[in-house]
Amino acid sequence: MDNSSTAADDQAKSPNAKTASLNGGQQQRPAGEPSSNNDHGVKEATKEALDTSGEVLLSTDGMATVSVGLSPEEQAEASFFRPYWTLEFAGTALFALLMIWCYGWLYLGAFWNPLTRLEDLHVSVLNCDVLPPTSSLNASFAPYMPVLAPRPLATSLLAGSIYNTNSPLGPGGGSGRSLTWDTASCPGVTGPRPCGTPEEEAACMQSLSNDVRQGGPWALLYFPSTFTTSYLSWYTYSGIAPQLQSLWAQYVIARGRCYSTYNYVSAVTTQSLVPGLSRSLTQALASNPAAVAATGLNLKFLATGITPVETDLAPVKNFGQHFASYIFCVLLWLGSTFMVVTSWQFKLPVERALMAPPPARPSATGPLEDGTQTEAETAAVQAKAEAAETERRHVRLGALAWALWVKGFVAAVFMFILSVLLCCLLWALGAGNEQFYKNAGQTIAFGWYMSWSFIAINALLLHFLGVERFSSISALILILQLTSASAILTTDLSNRFFYIGRGLPMYWGVRAFRTLWFGVNTDTMWLNWVVITAFNVVFMPLGLGATAYRVWTNGSWGRRGGVARPINVQMGGVVAVAM
Template sequence: MSSPSEHSVSTVVDVDDKENVVVARPAASDDSAANRAAAAADAPAKPAPKVPAAVVWAKEHMVTASVFTPASTLVIILLTSIVAAFYGLGYLGVLWDPQSHLPNVKVGFVNADAGFNFSAYPPAFAQAVLQQTGGRTIGQVVEATLLAPSSAAAGLFNWQNLTGVPHDDLVNRVNNNELWNVVYIPANFSDVFLLNFNFGKPQTQLVFMNIENIYDQARQMSVVSIINAVLTAIVQTFSNAFAQKLLTSINTNPVDNITISAPNIRLIANNLHPIPNFGHNFATYVICIVLWLSGLVTATLLSVIYMIRLPFLKQHGIATHLRTPTRIILSAQTVSLLLSFLHALVAWGVYCGFVGSPTSGFNPDYNSFVVLMYTWFIAATFHSVALCLCVLLGKDNYSLIFSLLLILQLATSSAILDPDVMVGFAKVTYGLPLYYANRSLKCMILGTSCSFMPFNTGIMAIWFVGMSAITFVVGRRNVFRTRTAVNKAETA
């Protein structure tokens, strides 16, 4: 039999001193939950981890240590680093190595060389010349040097062989941005080459063999300068090599009493729209920057006035004519439009001041008043973008995005280089308004790329109408919410 202690339940007697009552209750076994809890309670507490004295001091004396949690600190570090990296890579990336993107640049080549006219020269001389050129004209020799697949120059540009295209048509293609440059070999090229030979008499005059270089400097000054430098180097290298070959040949196999001077082949510039000075090159960009930043200031001030000050004015019976959210937001957009004209007038006036006249300094096809009105249209478009972002993101948040958008456009919208010589990322500029505004002003001020004026205007009109519509819908809703909040505060 088992002992009674194995089956009986032990009891604990508690005595309530106040009531003098004896209460019996079951005693907890050693392995019961209550016993473990009591043991844990009686156990000595673990010492708290020691906080470094520097951390304690920072929390007591530094605002940032009290405000930023580890999570918020991580977010700030990651977000700001990503933005810095994005713009660092983007800005340097699009400007880093334009020469490596020259194969994207379309350069036309035309060989209009009519060939040799040996009627005034001895037959032996004619035979010797054709032997050295392989029976080709000098224009064909240059063409093979530039366009042959095995040529080092062939891969430098996106060459377009346009031999047979009329000269005027070539000029139009450069004007319409279909080509950056055209290398044009004239009809008398081979005959001029013959003038470098002398029969029994010393050379009295150096005769240059000119190749016409058709380009539009105002399209993008930096890119044109790079292209022209490369073309000049190519022609000079070919000229030196070709002259050395001929001189060696004549000295080795003299023909009667013929001597030859070094044929000097050079590029002759046909600049369709010369830039008068360095400031003209950047005038269009500066005007766009001024108008963009004026939109930033305007949107911020209008947000403060219409979204914050106006509800409190109405609360005191002032500005009662603005009774509905529709009238309020339309009033804000109207004021923005009027201010955009003022800012356009200022930007236009500053340019006229530097030019020295309110009527000169523009493309003859556009008088100064038309330029002023179009500048107003550009300013209104930029203001509509700023006001739209302001009502979408709030006046405290939109300015960062608006400013970053400006920086992105300055890097990609032909402000420094053309997208044709940038990385593919730069193509984002084709969807942004500053590129088209800048191109329109280039037409009106410098006379270049004017065939794109209707397209430029259409793109900016889409931006203006789209941003204005979004501003009206979202802004009206925001005004309604603000008015409702003010009404609740009045009744509270």
């Protein structure tokens, strides 16, 4: 054996002297040279290195190197958990725990106990009830009026319930488990009647109902001016005609504002308040049996009581329609994340050319044949180099603009198709029978327009945080928007923290879809377009700028992420390599 082979053997036996590359020796072979038997030798050396060491270094360019030469004693001392005993891994694990903990806090915190915040839901009460004129009553019945109806019946019942601080439904106690009752009135009305003439009363009722539909109070409870008259018609000797008129109170809602929230509003109003008023009335009648007998009350009234008449100005046929108003936003967000990550992973040929290292810049100075160079010649060389550099920058700018246009066009087409498919989904689930306030074209247009802001936000996150951290932060923002967009429940029933949703795009997307489908908040539909436009104007340049910077800087942000780290996994004397 010659001296060169002996030196090579000594170097191979050195504990920390040599590393074998897992790329099959491609870096050792000149460009254009075909593969040779030497590659097989390198691979065999790599396999031997894995059998003896098992120490792997993962590099940022996707390669892996194996350190050769660890002694058996050093391998025995290596800990199985050694790769995890680093500050970087501890920080990453802590970050992951906090992210998942935040997911749970957002979901559970938003919907933990909405009953304690019912007082944040406002209901208007319009009481137009008046006593009937004395001329419409029998003379024999008039003496019993101070006992049966000393004042309008609705006024008496409301004073003992929602306006009574000692009542469970009243404003007292501070438990937060009762709605807030706002006394409504009819402006511009003159005369003794609180709501004016029947025509003025109808106009006032229409105006207050429209307030409910346009995002004002959550409901309107209306007692008509004939409420007491209808009650007295159940007395045989009252003289009211016709007899046995229905005693009703109208309950006006717009369920399209938030289907789930109205479950709480209706539970208090139609299942607690109105039945409670009926019980109070029957108990009062039972305490005056002589007056009841003398006036001839029809006992069927005790079983009938007050009838709530519900009027839904923006009906929602099923929970699925309500659910779709924010699932659309979620799916558009997920579609935008897919497009952003795909754009990161799959690069156009022009992008690869832009990311290639720039050619060496020619020297501005250089000796001539006689070893001298005049200043004019030096200036000419410099001017030529600067012109070449300027031309190269122009070419790169054109290529960059083309790459951004192509990727933006593909993303826009993808999101448009997704918006169309989502509308087809609504049509298919409803068997073509679901009627919406506006046509599907407006839904497609708004969803597509909103998806631009989603793409811009996710692109900015991806290029700023990197592909490793992007998914967790994007999911956190998605969950934050879900819980604060008044999508499942209105934020009025959540902690005040969730009012933050009004500064995020999904809140306005949910509002817009409910306007287009159910006809609520139609007066402020323009505001949804304005807010989404503001998000597009702010985040689209930022997202494009981040993408352009990544490509322009030779792809320093575009390569696959990774950290060079040794990984030793030794089990029962056999070394396994974790890649």
